[in-house]
Amino acid sequence: MIEVAIAVGLVSAGLAIFTALCLHLEKKYEEKVKEVEEGNERYNTIVENIPVGVYIFQNDKHVFVNDALEKISGYTKDELLSLNPLDLLHPDYVDRSMQFMESALKGDTKVYSCIIKFTRKDGECRWVELRMVPTIYNGDKAILATVVDITKQMDLESQLKESEEMFRTLVEKSLAGIYLIQDGAIKYANPKLAEMYEYHVDELIGNNPLDYVHPEDRAKVEENIRARIKGEIPRTPYRVRAVRRNGKTRINEVFGSFVNYKGKPAIIGMLFDVTDSVRINSLLEIINNINGVVIQEKNIEMLIKKTCRILYSFNDYKKVSIGVWKDGRFDYVYSLPKEGDACFDVKMSSETTIENKNNFNRALIPMLAKGNVKGVLVVDSYEQFLIDEVRLLQTLANNLALAISSIELDEVKKRAYEQIKKNIEQYAILVDHIRNPLATIHAFAELYVNDKEISNKFVVQINRILNVIEKLDSGWVESERIKKFLERY
Structure with missing residues (x-):
């Protein structure tokens, strides 16, 4: 009996211990369940509040979507749960994404990451970074995906790329x-x-x-x-x-x-x-010096010589020649340096000509004054002639032509003045030579011609001649005035 009592006591004690252990385990289980539930709640809170779209794809549709995906896509959660994730992708990216999903569900692919276009409910396309990994959800194969809207970054990168491209183009061009x-x-x-x-x-x-x-x-x-x-x-x-x-x-x-x-x-x-601009400025300075000579010089030969000397001082010029054209031939030619005269081989023309020689270039520039060719300016240069350079030389040549015409006109005026001066002197001599004999004839008619009628006729004719002489005298006075005018001008 004692042994039975001991056995019963041991069983009772064991049952008590087992019951206590079960209660302890149940409590621990409840605590773990609560901990898991709290963990799930924290996880759900995190997933729902992160600015990254999250979804789980299973059996050709979404089985989970968070708030961020709702905001990114423009669809409500209920609408998203009824859609296939491929419905959100731009058509250009559907095939590639579908291949990954099929591969991931078979277990062949672990991670898929790409930048693609997402199509919102309103039709707007957004750039997103999509990451997908295979997972198990509710005991079945699924795909867990994150979606990050990177449209702003892509726009900034595009703008930066365009800016860099524009800068590169500006620099390269x-x-x-x-x-x-x-x-x-x-x-x-x-x-x-x-x-x-x-x-x-x-x-x-x-x-x-x-x-x-x-x-x-x-x-x-x-x-x-x-x-x-x-x-x-x-x-x-x-x-x-x-x-x-x-x-x-x-x-x-x-x-x-x-x-x-x-x-x-x-x-x-x-x-x-700036070689060309320096060249033009230097030539312009030289031509300005020549213009001073053009204004002051009154001798054609000296004008041509001085012009050649100044123009030849331009470093790039191999030779300078000027020929003055008169009566169908070159009346005067001057060249620097003095080895031959380039003008002798020149055919006169009213058009500027540029010739390319073996080791230099030649400009033949007519000297024009009021449409008349007064000569030619010939310039040999080691360098190619610039357009502005030729224009300056044309202006110089025309200025020389005007100066030559002016000098020639002055020479004509001078000859005219000398002739007028000579004519005035001859007027005075001629009048005296006529007036003195007439006075003698007049006295003779009055003293020695007895026939009054004949004497009167002599006097009338003499007076007529004297009237002519008076006119000659007035012409002499006018000629003196012209002479004084020419002396002034």
């Missing part, structure tokens, strides 16, 4: 040579700069910019680069002589500024070829 110098080497050169030096762009990159500078100007350029890097001088432009591939020298105007490029000091700038 610029009429100015653009460069970037760093560490004593050319890091960038646009096509115009390469064209100015007669190289390809890739031939310039990495080279020392001083290699393309005239030896006499290299020290100046080197100092300007150093001073700009140090910030010692502002963006003041300066001129420098550059050497092309063919060895010819050109004058460039340089604009450079300090920049920080890839964390290191550099110089970015522009080059303009």
Whole structure:
């Protein structure tokens, strides 16, 4: 009996312990369930409030969507749950996304990430970053996806790309040579700069910019680069002589500024070829000097000689010749240098002609005054003639023609004056030679002609002659006035 009682006691104790353990486990289970529910609630709260669209795709439709996807798509949650995710994609991206979904559901693909276009309910297309991974939902295969609206970023990138493209186009198509110098080497050169030096762009990159500078100007350029890097001088432009591939020298105007490029000091700038404008300005100054001679000189030969000497001082001119045309031939020709006269081989024309010789160019410019050809200006140049240069030479040639016409007119006036002066003197002599004999005849008629009628006839004729003499006297007076007028003018 004692053994039975002990056994019953042990069983009772075991049942009590088991019951207590079950109660403890039940409590723990309830706590875990509550913890899971709270975790799910926290998860749902997070998923619903993050600014990223989230959905779960299963059996050809959405089985879960969050608030953010509702906002991104423009559909309500109920509408989304009735749609296939592919319905939200732009047609261009449907096939690729569908292939991934099929592959993921088969277990062949783990992660799919891409940037695609999303079509909202109102038809607006938005750029989104889509990430999809295979998962298990409610015990069955599904796809978990996140959707991030990146339309603003894509628009900004597009604008930035357009801005960069526009800037690149401006630089690449610029009429100015653009460069970037760093560490004593050319890091960038646009096509115009390469064209100015007669190289390809890739031939310039990495080279020392001083290699393309005239030896006499290299020290100046080197100092300007150093001073700009140090910030010692502002963006003041300066001129420098550059050497092309063919060895010819050109004058460039340089604009450079300090920049920080890839964390290191550099110089970015522009080059303009001002050779032609410098050439025209120099020629204009020379022609202005010639115009002073044209105004003052009154001798045709001296005018031509002085003009040739001044014009020949222009560095680019190999030879200058001027021929004065008169009576169908060259009346006077002068050339510098004095080896032969180019004008002798020139066929007179009223049109300007440019000829390309073996090692120089020749401009034949008619000297026109009121449509009449007064001569020709012949200029031989080592360089190609510029349009503005030819226009300046045409103006000079016409000014010379007008000056020659003016000098010729002055010579005609001078000869006319001398003739008038001579005529006046002859008037006075002629009148005296006529008046004196008439006085003698008049006295003879009155004293020695007894026939009064005949004497009167003599007197009448003498008076008529005297009237003519009086008119000659008045003509002499008028001639004196003309003489004095010509002396003044």
